[in-house]
Amino acid sequence: MSSVPEDLLYTKDHEWVRLHEDGTATVGITDYAQESLGDITFIEFPDEGASFQSGETFGVVESVKAASDLYMPLAGEVIAINAEADGAPDLLNSDPYAAGWLLKIRLSEATEAEALLKPGDYIALT
DSSP: OOOOOTTOEEOTTSEEEEEOTTSEEEEEEOHHHHHHHOSEEEEEOOOTTOEEOTTOEEEEEEESSOEEEEEOSSOEEEEEEOHHHHHOTTHHHHOTTTTTOOEEEEESOGGGGGGSBOHHHHHHHO
């Protein structure tokens, strides 16, 4: 069974979100997603400073099995990408909720987070 931390929110597209008190959020892919993809070999990141609406494609993750689009869970501006994961994409496999994070974003509308899935709802989905 995949790990689903209780302190995160989730999307139906298998991204996770950690909200921060300063109006920012960290985004990654779930343990379920990385298990489904298999060995991750490449991540296409957006540029820092790029802005996205909720649901827009912000990048691609490639594995030995497939390539999958990454979807922005909340509207916002990219303020950081995980340069370590860019050089070692297997971090998404080994530590998807910590070292394998993808982006940090400055939220445009924090109330959008209310539409994300709580851990129990994500477990039911998977």
